[in-house]
Amino acid sequence: MRKLAILVAVALGMPGSPAFPVGTTQPILMKGIAYEPKQVTVHVGDTVEWDNQDIVAHTATAKDRSWEVDIRPGKNGRMAMNAIGRIDYICRYHPNMTGTIIVEP
Numbered sequence: 001m002r003k004l005a006i007l008v009a010v011a012l013g014m015p016g017s018p019a020f021p022v023g024t025t026q027p028i029l030m031k032g033i034a035y036e037p038k039q040v041t042v043h044v045g046d047t048v049e050w051d052n053q054d055i056v057a058h059t060a061t062a063k064d065r066s067w068e069v070d071i072r073p074g075k076n077g078r079m080a081m082n083a084i085g086r087i088d089y090i091c092r093y094h095p096n097m098t099g100t101i102i103v104e105p
């Protein structure tokens, strides 16, 4: 019985342990000249990864121009989210292509 309890604790990842990795990766597809999903919610320290499945290049460009990730067809790119808040972003090549990232504590 005691052995089982230990196994459950390991399966839950034991948050708070220094060995537990910080941050996860949130995937977003670039497909059909659109971001999918259009809006995501992540936590500070997480990484957003865009996967361009179109045959044209796209960018993820913050509307305030504080950062940009340029992604060629069939490639992917990532950006760590290190500040709380709402980020609206667009594709510089296709201004109608818009997305939102909500970064929570």
Ligand SMILES: [Cu+2]
Binding pocket: 033, 057, 058, 059, 091, 092, 093, 094, 097
């Ligand atoms: Cu684009």
